[in-house]
Structure formats: structure tokens, C-alpha cells
Amino acid sequence: MISFQSEGIEFDLQEESRISDWLVQVAKIEGFQIEELNYIFLSDEGLYEINMEYLNHDTYTDIITFDNSDDEEIIEGDIFISIERVKENAETFETEFETELRRVLAHGVLHLCGYKDKSDEDTKLMREMEEKSLGLY
Template identity: 55%
Template sequence: MISFNYETDFKLENEIQTSEWISKAIVSENCEEGELNYIFCSDDYLHKINVDFLNHDTLTDIISFDYSVGKELHGDIYISVERVAENAKDFKVSFDEELARVMIHGILHYCGYKDKSEIDAKLMRSKEDYYLKERFQS
């Protein structure tokens, strides 16, 4: 089950369509959907999590806590809508596209994809692009 939680004024306009898109991606990756929580928040909220839990004193757009068991995906995905908005401007894409990229990025990590090496990051980006195409052509 995918749930959307809000620690800021932001609210997804299309929770059902977004949830269906994420579920389809999970199945496409030969994984099973467990309890997945998206928490949309501010820079300050996510910065505090970054400092308290990861000892990183930086702003970020996403932090995910993976509780998956094998191929059954479980986790909490925190997303700073402020950071997503800034990144969308920097990358010259729409807010909706950048938000979708960040949302699917967290799921792809749970599916086992990494992004630390150049090769892994390239594969991750191609997977993101594939699912973004699915999202915005539907």
C-alpha cells in the first residue's frame, strides 16, 4: 500500500494516478508492493532528518529509509518539495517532472538500483527516464 503524508502545505493533485504509476513500476521491476510511505516536507524538516539520522549537514531533495524484505518493498521516502522546486528550475524541467523523478528514484533504490558509481548512476537515470515516459504519456 502506498500512502502520501504531508508535513507542509503541498498536496499531490493526483494521488490515485500517482499510486497506480508507482505500483506498475514496482511490478515491472519484479518486486512486490508492501507498505510505502511518502512524506512531503520542507527543507528544514528534511535537513533535520539528514543531520539527526545520517550525520549530513546538507540540504537534499530525498531521504529514504528502506525496510524491504527481499523483493517485498517497504519504506519511508521523505521528499523536500522546496528542494524539488529549486532543482526543477536548475534542470529546466517542470516541477511535476522533477517530483516524479525523485519519487521513482526512491522506489528504484528499494528495487536494488544504486547510483554511487558512474555506471550505476547511468543505469538509474535510464530507469528513471523510462518510468517518467510511462508517467507522462499515460
């Protein structure tokens, strides 16, 4: 149902089972069921290349989410995460790496549940939902 893999970097997610259960709970609270969700951990450069190729965005980012679902209540998707960017953000926001990583993991699921982050108002709601999700962990 949920898979975690690394591409081009050495990274092993700790507590995979607990994190999977938690992400299922985050989705369920929002009225969604996770059918198939793939997390792919990459370098900054790897994610930048995906950002350029698929979204035509010439920027670095911590996460890119692709929704592959045909059903509104089912989550099927691929979520690409830059581990380098997560580490940098953890330092910037003065938080533990694991906490920032969980925030980004939840962020991807929340996108697949319909939350956006393009406007200030949407970003504020997304942050609130991230905090709520972290509280469930």
C-alpha cells in the same frame, strides 16, 4: 499500500491515485510488490534535519529513502522528499515541477528496488531507470 502526507508544510499531491498506480507498475516491472510505502513531503530544513540525525550527512538533498523491508521482493519503506528542493531542481533542470516530482517519486522506488547512485556508473543507470519510469506515466 502507498500513502502521501505532508509534515510541516502545506502540500497536496495531485493525481494521487494515478501516481500510486504508476509507482506500483514501476516496482512490478522490477520484480517487486509494494506492501507499504509512505511518502512524506517536507521543507528543506525538515529533510536536512533527518539527513543529519539518521545519516550524519551535513547536506541538503531532495530525497531520503529508508528501506523497512525484510523480504527481498517486497517493498516497505519511508521516503522523505523536500518539496522546496524539487522546485529548485525543476528550475535548475528547466523542467516542470510535476515532472521533477515524478522523477523523485520514482527515484525512491528505484532505490527500494536495489538501484544505487553513489558512483558515476550507478548514477547513470539510475537516471536511465528514472527516464524509463517517467515514460510509463
